[in-house]
Amino acid sequence: MIRKYLILILLWSSMAFGQAFDPDSAFHFLTKQVDFGPRNPGSTGHDKCADYLAQQMKKYAGNVEIQKFAVSGYGEQLRLKNIISRFNPGVRDRLLLCAHWDTRPRADYAERNKDLPIAGANDGASGVAVLLEIARQLSISEPGYGIDIVLFDGEDYGLVYN
Numbered sequence: 351m352i353r354k355y356l357i358l359i360l361l362w363s364s365m366a367f368g369q370a371f372d373p374d375s376a377f378h379f380l381t382k383q384v385d386f387g388p389r390n391p392g393s394t395g396h397d398k399c400a401d402y403l404a405q406q407m408k409k410y411a412g413n414v415e416i417q418k419f420a421v422s423g424y425g426e427q428l429r430l431k432n433i434i435s436r437f438n439p440g441v442r443d444r445l446l447l448c449a450h451w452d453t454r455p456r457a458d459y460a461e462r463n464k465d466l467p468i469a470g471a472n473d474g475a476s477g478v479a480v481l482l483e484i485a486r487q488l489s490i491s492e493p494g495y496g497i498d499i500v501l502f503d504g505e506d507y508g509l510v511y512n
């Protein structure tokens with residue numbers, strides 16, 4: 351399901367920005383995230399990546415909100431951060447682009463090391479990398495309409511039931 355949305359976003363962004371969308375830049379944003387290590391809530395990588403994403407978005411969008419919240423569940427208390435960036439915040443008609451930035455705390459479907467967190471290059475970093483590149487393009491070429499980019503936290507937590 352995530353891959354279908356990614357393809358739609360890529361198609362839309364290539365139509366909206368033509369040749370301006372830079373896949374090398376998007377890939378750079380992906381490797382920057384993965385270099386922090388696993389970004390599951392409570393990890394060091396999670397803290398560092400949240401700071402990085404907020405810092406990057408503040409370069410591109412004039413209006414960035416860090417929405418901090420806590421969630422109890424699975425015997426844990428999670429401290430989470432959604433990163434919300436608004437382009438043309440005064441415009442009523444808006445387009446929402448979103449992806450989750452956190453990564454799974456367990457490699458449920460792996461054949462080994464099932465209890466270790468995943469690196470999250472595809473499931474986590476890839477969607478965010480595309481959105482960071484779109485944000486960078488929006489900072490260069492202002493859209494005539496409102497766009498909100500939300501990087502969700504805590505989306506990939508939870509247990510897998512078989």
Ligand SMILES: [Zn+2]
Pocket residue numbers: 352450473474505506
């Ligand atoms: Zn996911």
